[in-house]
Amino acid sequence: xxxxxxxxxxxxxxxxxxxESLTQPLQIASLPDQLILPLKQHIGxxxxxxxxxxxxxxxxxxxxxxxxxxxxPIHAPTSGVVSAIEPHLVPHTxxxxxxxxxxxxxxxDESIEFESIDVSQMQAADMIDHIRxxxxxxxxGASFPTSPxxxxxxxxxxxxxxxNGVECEPYITCDDSLMQNQADxxxxxxxxxxxxxxxxxxxxxxxxxxxxxxxxxxxxxxSHAHSESHSQALINTEVVSIxxxxxxxxxxxxxxxLTGNEIPTGRLAFDIGIFxxxxxxxxxxxxxxxxNQPLMSRIVTVSGDGVRKPGNWIVRLGTPIKHLIxxxxxxxxxxxxxxxxxxxxxxxxxxxxxxxVQQHLVMGGPMMGFSxxxxxxxxxxxxxxxxVMQQQLIAQTPGIHDECVRCGKCAEVCPAQLLPQQLxxxxxxxxxxxxxxxxxxDCIECGCCSAxxxxxxxxxxxxxxxxxxxxxxxxxxxxxxxxxxxxxFREKRxxxxxQQEEEKRxxxxxxxxxxxxxxxxxxDAVDAVQAALDRVKEKNGEKVIEPKxxxxxxxxxxxxxxxxxxxxxxxxxxxx
Amino acid sequence: xxxxxxxxxxxxxxNSLRRLMINVIIGLIPGTLAYVWFFGPGILVNISISILFxxxxxxxxxxxxxxxxKPHLTDYSAVVTAWLFALCLPTHSPWWxxxxxxxxxxxxxKHLYGGLGLNPFNPAMVGYVVVLISFPREMTTWHxxxxxxxxxxxxxxxxxxxxxxxxxxxxAFTAATPLDHVKTALRQxxxxxxxxxxxxxxxxxxxxxxWISAGWLIGGLWLLITxxxxxxxxxxxxxxxxxxxxxxxxVDTETATSPLFHWLSGGVMLGAFFIATDPVTAATTNHGxxxxxxxxxxxxxxxxxxxxxxxxxxxxxLLANMCVPLIDYYTQPKVYGAK
Numbered sequence: 001x002x003x004x005x006x007x008x009x010x011x012x013x014x015x016x017x018x019x020e021s022l023t024q025p026l027q028i029a030s031l032p033d034q035l036i037l038p039l040k041q042h043i044g045x046x047x048x049x050x051x052x053x054x055x056x057x058x059x060x061x062x063x064x065x066x067x068x069x070x071x072x073p074i075h076a077p078t079s080g081v082v083s084a085i086e087p088h089l090v091p092h093t094x095x096x097x098x099x100x101x102x103x104x105x106x107x108x109d110e111s112i113e114f115e116s117i118d119v120s121q122m123q124a125a126d127m128i129d130h131i132r133x134x135x136x137x138x139x140x141g142a143s144f145p146t147s148p149x150x151x152x153x154x155x156x157x158x159x160x161x162x163x164n165g166v167e168c169e170p171y172i173t174c175d176d177s178l179m180q181n182q183a184d185x186x187x188x189x190x191x192x193x194x195x196x197x198x199x200x201x202x203x204x205x206x207x208x209x210x211x212x213x214x215x216x217x218x219x220x221x222x223s224h225a226h227s228e229s230h231s232q233a234l235i236n237t238e239v240v241s242i243x244x245x246x247x248x249x250x251x252x253x254x255x256x257x258l259t260g261n262e263i264p265t266g267r268l269a270f271d272i273g274i275f276x277x278x279x280x281x282x283x284x285x286x287x288x289x290x291x292n293q294p295l296m297s298r299i300v301t302v303s304g305d306g307v308r309k310p311g312n313w314i315v316r317l318g319t320p321i322k323h324l325i326x327x328x329x330x331x332x333x334x335x336x337x338x339x340x341x342x343x344x345x346x347x348x349x350x351x352x353x354x355x356x357v358q359q360h361l362v363m364g365g366p367m368m369g370f371s372x373x374x375x376x377x378x379x380x381x382x383x384x385x386x387x388v389m390q391q392q393l394i395a396q397t398p399g400i401h402d403e404c405v406r407c408g409k410c411a412e413v414c415p416a417q418l419l420p421q422q423l424x425x426x427x428x429x430x431x432x433x434x435x436x437x438x439x440x441x442d443c444i445e446c447g448c449c450s451a452x453x454x455x456x457x458x459x460x461x462x463x464x465x466x467x468x469x470x471x472x473x474x475x476x477x478x479x480x481x482x483x484x485x486x487x488x489f490r491e492k493r494x495x496x497x498x499q500q501e502e503e504k505r506x507x508x509x510x511x512x513x514x515x516x517x518x519x520x521x522x523x524d525a526v527d528a529v530q531a532a533l534d535r536v537k538e539k540n541g542e543k544v545i546e547p548k549x550x551x552x553x554x555x556x557x558x559x560x561x562x563x564x565x566x567x568x569x570x571x572x573x574x575x576x
Numbered sequence: 577x578x579x580x581x582x583x584x585x586x587x588x589x590x591n592s593l594r595r596l597m598i599n600v601i602i603g604l605i606p607g608t609l610a611y612v613w614f615f616g617p618g619i620l621v622n623i624s625i626s627i628l629f630x631x632x633x634x635x636x637x638x639x640x641x642x643x644x645x646k647p648h649l650t651d652y653s654a655v656v657t658a659w660l661f662a663l664c665l666p667t668h669s670p671w672w673x674x675x676x677x678x679x680x681x682x683x684x685x686k687h688l689y690g691g692l693g694l695n696p697f698n699p700a701m702v703g704y705v706v707v708l709i710s711f712p713r714e715m716t717t718w719h720x721x722x723x724x725x726x727x728x729x730x731x732x733x734x735x736x737x738x739x740x741x742x743x744x745x746x747x748a749f750t751a752a753t754p755l756d757h758v759k760t761a762l763r764q765x766x767x768x769x770x771x772x773x774x775x776x777x778x779x780x781x782x783x784x785x786x787w788i789s790a791g792w793l794i795g796g797l798w799l800l801i802t803x804x805x806x807x808x809x810x811x812x813x814x815x816x817x818x819x820x821x822x823x824x825x826x827v828d829t830e831t832a833t834s835p836l837f838h839w840l841s842g843g844v845m846l847g848a849f850f851i852a853t854d855p856v857t858a859a860t861t862n863h864g865x866x867x868x869x870x871x872x873x874x875x876x877x878x879x880x881x882x883x884x885x886x887x888x889x890x891x892x893x894l895l896a897n898m899c900v901p902l903i904d905y906y907t908q909p910k911v912y913g914a915k
Binding site (some may be wrong): 009014023044063107131170179218252256262263264265266360362367368369371387389403406407408409415416417418419421439442447450451452453454455456458460461464503508545 | 582584585586587589590591592595629638647651653691692693694749805855856858859860862908909910911912913914
């Protein structure tokens, strides 16, 4: 296959800092005393706990699940006793707590019996179902449940399968480490993906700053092709070395590099017949389909100048970061000082001004990761990297930066080809309609614009703020719309009720009228008798006198009556 | 030690406003040195007065506007504006002329619009145009290059003249600039070949001026190498000016000056690399910058050939500044994934 690489707009070259965490070989992390497993470690509906406090759980046992199709169950990563199901700090940008299952680890690491399955006999739908039950999510960081993605891809039809081994963020080497150590698992996983999706070609994209990973992947690919033991050979698969440039690992950017295609705004990759999956997910799929084992651990990089021995570890999910930092030799300087994290010690920009040394704990890479307020938070399915930085960072904080001089460097590096400058102006003046007009929601928050801004404007922070503001407004609009619709429905219902009652009343009135008409008919009959009697009387010469008080009036009286009548008429008219 | 909560990215900034401004100042050095070589140290006096007052005005306004003074003064944007403004003035200008010009540049041109980043017009050019229109006599009192006049004025003489101390009637040594000379002579139907016989002219442009322009070009290349500016504006400006000059030059070499003469005379090189590229007032998209550069190049030729002033860079830049919002609006790049 001859791959002609394309380019995406902009991007930046960064110091990759990858060597630090690759000095040690991949190690298996020891078990901590406690595992903290957030009920929601994926994009979608949260899980409900399926165990109670006090229950003993075994490795691989299902402990939380949901019936929603967009969700992913959680399995106990080791044996122990459920000591609590309560809110705990979780790794999330908000820095808030969420419900977690806490397991007191007993150290025996006893596992449930994993039933053996024969993947060679499985249909695509069975495989997808299996992947769902074993809790596989995208391990590249977004943690989208893999099974709904696969079934959608299966429905729509895929021509190109892209395996993402780019890992473009600085410091992170978990995928690199995985490719070097478990290339064969990844390749077999790709084989299963091919069976499920039937693409015509598969491209494995790896940045050229990982020559060892590329070599290992090529070797595994070749041995797989020559091996007789595999019933299913890989079809049209190639490892593609792509130039190192941030953010090549973004899904849209990688697709653009490898295929030259752009995903139309508002659509997803499989809408144009492309399916992307991270290398880590491929290995997890292999484990699920061959060993019937759920996702219970992942490779995590611990790096940065704040830890003594950076490296990669195979870590059980739920392991507190503190434990992992301990394995990496601990902090270079002191410990995270927890009491000073309370809001009283912080100034308005969130910095603690009492200490001049600032420690920075980040989950993810330095470009797109997020700050952690504490090292008590656990590793979750999407945690690829723990970054500890001790250097004094220049504060990128709204309000404290130079003015924008419209140099346009942000636009030059923007991989989404947006105009970050205009987005910034309109974000700053809270003109959210304009911000949307300038396609804010196409921003992937890669951070290139912030990184190159000579005025050090924290552009991405402005965009995130605008996005959440717009989402909040949308939410509010949605709510008020719903309230309005409900109100209108209620009004309609009441009106209908009123109409129905009126109809009922009308019918009743009619019925009554009919009744009275019938009565009248009867009384008319009585009148006829009276008339006959009168006629008889007339015939007899008797004058019928109608005694009325208006007969025999004098002219004067008549005049008075007329005047009164006229007055009444006038009054009535006036009233009308 | 504490953990800091800030929004990503967590990388040290690779660039700073201060760095950009320092790059520009470094880029101005070769041309300024050439200027001193050919016209004496008078220009240094101009630049010093201009910078001093620019910083003073900036600090004053920042104080009025209740802004932090030190970080704004040390971003060196005022120094760049002052330096560029001083370079536009005649070699020996009186101090009050400089103060009026730079004062207008900093106060009206920059801060009344909201300060750095918000001014639609290049402040240095605003200041220059104000003094050019207000004080035509002082603004046309140009001195001959030392090589022609034979009189080298030292720093002391220059200072004396600037502050009008002692005898400062230098009329004997002043003359029209090469551009002015060409314009006047062409109006009197003197053929170019004859105009070039005047002692003012060197090989490609005016004596001295051609080398000063070369100095700006070298500084401009430095700005390109350090990525302080992009190539679009200078290339488009020089390209459009060169093309239109070449067209007229090819029609008749006796009534139109060569593209090289246009490039190396007056403020074109300085304008192309240092003035038109001011990011605040220039178009911001790459396509837009090309249109913006082309527009300035054409306007320079129009003003030089048929306008009332011998050089037109300042007016061309200001006119193009006005078109920037329009240019930016119509040259937005296609967003990823858009149809």
